[in-house]
Amino acid sequence: xxxxxxxxxxxxxxxxxxxxxxxxxxxxxxxxxxxxxxxxxxxxxxxxxxxxxxxxxxxxxxxxxxxxxxxxxxxxxxxxxxxxxxxxxxxxxxxxxxxxxxxxxxxxxxxx
Amino acid sequence: xxxxxxxxxxxxxxxxxxxxxxxxxxxxxxxxxxxxxxxxxxxxxxxxxxxxxxxxxxxxxxxxxxxxxxxxxxxxxxxxxxxxxxxxxxxxxxxxxxxxxxxxxxxxxxxxxxxxxxxxxxxxxxxxxxxxxxxxxxxxxxxxxxxxxxxxxxxxxxxxxxxxxxxxxxxxxxxxxxxxxxxxxxxxxxxxxxxxxxxxxxxxxxxxxxxxxxxxxxxxxxxxxxxxxxxxxxxxxxxxxxxxxxxxxxxxxxxxxxxxxxxxxxxxxxxxxxxxxxxxxxxxxxxxxxxxxxxxxxxxxxxxxxxxxxxxxxxxxxxxxxxxxxxxxxxxxxxxxxxxxxxxxxxxxxxxxxxxxxxxxxxxxxxxxxxxxxxxxxxxxxxxxxxxxxxxxxxxxxxxxxxxxxxxxxxxxxxxxxxxxxxxxxxxxxxxxxxxxxxxxxxxxxxxxxxxxxxxxxxxxxxxxxxxxxxxxxxxxxxxxxxxxxxxxxxxxxxxxxxxxxxxxxxxxxxxxxxxxxxx
Numbered sequence: 001x002x003x004x005x006x007x008x009x010x011x012x013x014x015x016x017x018x019x020x021x022x023x024x025x026x027x028x029x030x031x032x033x034x035x036x037x038x039x040x041x042x043x044x045x046x047x048x049x050x051x052x053x054x055x056x057x058x059x060x061x062x063x064x065x066x067x068x069x070x071x072x073x074x075x076x077x078x079x080x081x082x083x084x085x086x087x088x089x090x091x092x093x094x095x096x097x098x099x100x101x102x103x104x105x106x107x108x109x110x111x112x
Numbered sequence: 113x114x115x116x117x118x119x120x121x122x123x124x125x126x127x128x129x130x131x132x133x134x135x136x137x138x139x140x141x142x143x144x145x146x147x148x149x150x151x152x153x154x155x156x157x158x159x160x161x162x163x164x165x166x167x168x169x170x171x172x173x174x175x176x177x178x179x180x181x182x183x184x185x186x187x188x189x190x191x192x193x194x195x196x197x198x199x200x201x202x203x204x205x206x207x208x209x210x211x212x213x214x215x216x217x218x219x220x221x222x223x224x225x226x227x228x229x230x231x232x233x234x235x236x237x238x239x240x241x242x243x244x245x246x247x248x249x250x251x252x253x254x255x256x257x258x259x260x261x262x263x264x265x266x267x268x269x270x271x272x273x274x275x276x277x278x279x280x281x282x283x284x285x286x287x288x289x290x291x292x293x294x295x296x297x298x299x300x301x302x303x304x305x306x307x308x309x310x311x312x313x314x315x316x317x318x319x320x321x322x323x324x325x326x327x328x329x330x331x332x333x334x335x336x337x338x339x340x341x342x343x344x345x346x347x348x349x350x351x352x353x354x355x356x357x358x359x360x361x362x363x364x365x366x367x368x369x370x371x372x373x374x375x376x377x378x379x380x381x382x383x384x385x386x387x388x389x390x391x392x393x394x395x396x397x398x399x400x401x402x403x404x405x406x407x408x409x410x411x412x413x414x415x416x417x418x419x420x421x422x423x424x425x426x427x428x429x430x431x432x433x434x435x436x437x438x439x440x441x442x443x444x445x446x447x448x449x450x451x452x453x454x455x456x457x458x459x460x461x462x463x464x465x466x467x468x469x470x471x472x473x474x475x476x477x478x479x480x481x482x483x484x485x486x487x488x489x490x491x492x493x494x495x496x497x498x499x500x501x502x503x504x505x506x507x508x509x510x511x512x513x514x515x516x517x518x519x520x521x522x523x524x525x526x527x528x529x530x531x532x533x534x535x536x537x538x539x540x541x542x543x544x545x546x547x548x549x550x551x552x553x554x555x556x557x558x559x560x561x562x563x564x565x566x567x568x569x570x571x572x573x574x575x576x577x578x579x580x581x582x583x584x585x586x587x588x589x590x591x592x593x594x595x596x597x598x599x600x601x602x603x604x605x606x607x608x609x610x611x612x613x614x615x616x617x618x619x620x621x622x623x624x625x626x627x628x629x630x631x632x
Contacts, residue, residue: 056212071153
């Protein structure tokens, strides 16, 4: 697992080269869940071409999965790697906020 | 959480964690507020429990999802961007793709679909656009390389606004079924060909009605009825069985023994011609339906062949007796006329000559022997001289009947033996001319001659030996003709003549052209 970035340079390197391991917890094929799946896959294909593992887990079928990952609502996207673990709740349609939270948006306008 | 932070770093870390949790809780509340969350997970003593927060619709969705998950057909739903938004357990199994990996992927990453042809693809697309659904077969190539025949039913999905929003596909792997169907088709073609090309008549009957339901081409040919005329008729109506009672009797017997055989039935064709046939009827089960199959074989040829064999056996018997009588006479006469010291050798030599003639007869099924062949066989010892010192001249394809072949064959053998011992073939220069012909007269005459020249000076014998009887009386008897033997000083000459009808086989057209013979 990649260790957390501590400098802007490291954050930028993580954004462009680290391998992302993520899990998306959904509840069946509800509109929010299907939207979340599509939105996350879209982000992965656009920003993480070939360097991501995404698992989509249905907690409606298997609630125990939610307990293991301390999920409190669905849909939830969990970034497991790179660290730190980050969680996002909702249908993942707030793209800017998700990209920022995942560390996939270039950080500009702040001193190093 | 540690109640007493021990260092600044630890306090910062704890603070960071708390902040993250707070952010997460805020985000959750925001998501619920925006209607983006479907469920909350609440831990209790019994473990986690998922509480839906969209009410009845979400529950109904989940119920539908649970139902689809249990269906044995593979089901995949994609959104308007071709991304997988639902995949049931059967589809996971079929494509070897777990839902966790397939969801959100482009459908083309899960499998590659091929259409049987460009035309079929265009027709399917047109139907789908017009009716919002399509059903048919496609070929799916899986990621592990397997190729499957898939029967699909595809329906358009509509979004909440009523606009098209993706599609739902229900799929069934029909590869094994198609393979079985193909095997059945191949089998049908193969056995249909056997039925169509069989050189036995085959009739298929319904045991319930006793009526013909199918007939092969050979049967229609044999009877002179068309297929349509045969269909619906009972066997007695086509003259195969005597009457309705016989037809009923056959079916009754078939139900008891499953096979009935009639060795010799007189079949009457449409034109009234009679044919001897053998009928073997079997009662079979065709997928739960009983059918009668009758194999009808024309045994006219077989009967004719049987009769011919009988005839041949009688002929062989007669010939054998005849031959034994000749051998007996040979033995008797050889002993009577010759030197007792050379009896065995002379008898054996004569029997050899007789056997050579018999071989020719057997080869021609006792129908006769070609004169040229007979001469060649009896002069086999002198074949090196043929064309130089033995000159043969006579028409080809002239067939002697059996008695003539035997009598003339023995005479030629005696003449050749005599020539080698005492006559033209006993020195270095003598020659033998052998000739035969049929005269072109109102009553054709067959004649054959043997003339020796250039051998030792001939002295007429003082007494008549057995050889002279063979070339004289016996040859005359064989053709009911006349033999002339002249002991010229320059060589022996022998001439035999008889009415052609006595000497020649009846079926042989008489050839009247004389032509040189190569003796072969």
